[in-house]
Amino acid sequence: MACRPVLSVLGQTERVLLTVATTHQPATDLGYLLHKHPDRVQHFEQSFGTATVFYPEASDERCTVALVLDVDPVRLARSRGKGSPDFSLAQYVNDRPYAASSLLAVALGRVFSTARSGRGGSRQDLADRPIPLEVNIPVLPCRGGPPIAHRLFEPLGWTVEALPVPLDDGFPEWGSSRYVRLRLTGEVRLADTLNQLHVLLPVLDESKHYWQGPDEVDKLMRSGEAWLPTHPERDLITRRYLGRAGALRRVALTRLAELGDDLVEVVEPVEDEEVRQPEEKRLPLNAQRHAAVHQVLLDAGAQSVIDLGCGSGQFLDQLLQTGAFTRVAGSDVSARSLQHAAARLRLEQMSERQAERIQLFHSALTYEDDRFAGFDAAVLMEVIEHVDPSRLEALERVVWGAARPRLVVVTTPNSEYNVRYEGLVGMRHPDHRFEWTRSEFSDWSEHVATTYGYMVERRGIGEVDETLGAPTQMAIFTEKEGRDD
Known part of the structure; x- marks a missing residue:
């Protein structure tokens, strides 16, 4: 009985389902960032309707873009099979034309892909x-x-206003519907904003209205790579995003555990499996990497360490908690990652004595930087695979040739192990430029050691497969005594 009043409220939106505005000046630069000209109205045909992009306002002071999705229920129904969700009358009589659903996320992803x-x-x-x-x-x-x-958007830096939409304004005693009016304000990179919406709209809706293929995990990783691994609600987001696809959820949570910052096991057990004896809890692979590299640094007696490509600063935090390391530094090409690292380390709350131990700075590993030099040890943990192969030689010159620490520790994925990740399509991370076999990593590390006067030892990290090896491979470069520079 409440459906008709709710739909009448929804209809008041005139199907303007999403707007994004900026007051950056000149505000019309928003058109350049979106690759959509403010003076044009553009239509984009979807399998379930038509998406329209236009600018209700465009001045130097404020610019707003609107994305309107006109869903055709008949076309939506015909684009599905009988095994799809809502194969019933609900396909024709529903809120899809009026509410910001998973279909809007699909349209947003395609229209603003660049x-x-x-x-x-x-x-x-x-x-x-x-x-x-x-x-x-x-x-x-x-x-x-x-x-x-609030739980989903506030950790991403947004100020959130979420107001319940009443079932009917004329009957307040009916209470609120399942809809909200959402307003987000903040200073966020536009690409991050669009990718967050692309993932979180279907998460909030919790009802995907399109077929999920085997590449769904890769889609989630691509959209969430800059923010999802460190999100405190990443498990909730992953479960809701992937719905009933339990196998896909396990793959996604496994990969996020490798990339993320939590030191707890987040991979769900296989559903309906037989009851077994309790097993010892196993650390996720990223925690095992941190522990292995940390031990190498301690065994080598390093006192000053630089984490090259430090990301959000989890390993830096571990280094600072170890008294043996009297000087710690972290660098990254991403200014946003450095902001996360500073927040994680609570730099502003540190005592003066603590602050003297740590330095964070923005830099690229393919260009020489005097700040890289003067450390006992350098760490490149899951970094080299993010560098274009054509730029690896430049990285080698910067780290082993110019900075020249006496110890360098490198970790990178073992591509042979990837077959053990159920449902994995392509590489483990969408930003990886390559992933090496053990033989390829051996050849590269021997080349670097020979070229720059180091000895190298290789080890595996993680559960070892007799045929495939370990999921992570590590190389420990130690400077040769009496090296001729």
Whole structure:
């Protein structure tokens, strides 16, 4: 009985389902970042309807883009098979034309695909940094109500306003519907904003209205690579995003455990498996890597360590908690990652004595930087595979040739092990430029050691397969005594 009043409320949106505005000046630069001209109205045909992009306002002071999705229920029904969700009358009589559902996430992902990749053309500097943004979604399905919206968006730097939509304004005693009016404000990179919405709209809706293929985990990793591994609700997000696909959930949580910062096991057990005797809890692979590298540094007697490509600073935190390391530094090409690292380490709350031990700075590993030099040890943990192969030689010159620490520790995935990841399509991370076999890693590490006067030892990290080896491979480079520089 409440459906008709709710739909009448939804209809008041005139199907303007999402707007993004900025007050960065000139605000019309938003058009460059989105690769959509403010003076044009553009239509994009989808299998389930038509997406329209236009700018209700475009001035130097404020610019707003609107994404309107006109869902055709008949076309949506015909695009599905009988095994798809809602194969019933609900396909024709539903809220899809009026509410910001998973279909809007699909349209947003396709229409703004270039902007989501972070490519800004002539405004690349702007695309790389946070700008003031305001996101408005007047009608958003939100299972769990406003608290869920706060839990999902606030850790990403947003100020969240989520107001319940009443079932009917004329009958307040009926209470609230499952919809909210969502308003987000904050300084966030535009590409991150679009990727967050691409993932979190179906998470809040918790009802995907399209078929999920075997590449769904890769889609999640691509959209969430910059923010999901460190999100405190990543398990909830992953479970809701992948719905009933239990096998896909396990794959996604495994890969996020490798990339993320939690020192707990997040991989769900296989459903309906036979009851077994309790087993000793196993650390996720990223924690095993940290422990292995940490022990190598301690065994070598290193006192000063630089983490090259430190990311969000989890390993730096571990180093700072170890009194043996009197000087610690972290560098990364991502300014946003350094901000996360500073927050994790609580730099602003550190005593002066503590602050003297740590240094964070922005730098690229393919260019010489005097700040890389003067350390006993350097760590490149899951870094080299993010570098284009054509730029590896430059990285080698910078680290082993110019900085020249007496110890360098490198970890990288063992590509042979990838067959053990159920459902994995492609590489373990969408930003990886390559992943090496053990033989390829051996050849590369021997070449580097010979070229720059180091000895090298290789080890595996993680559960070892007799045929495939360990999931992570590690090389320990030790400077030769009396090396001729």
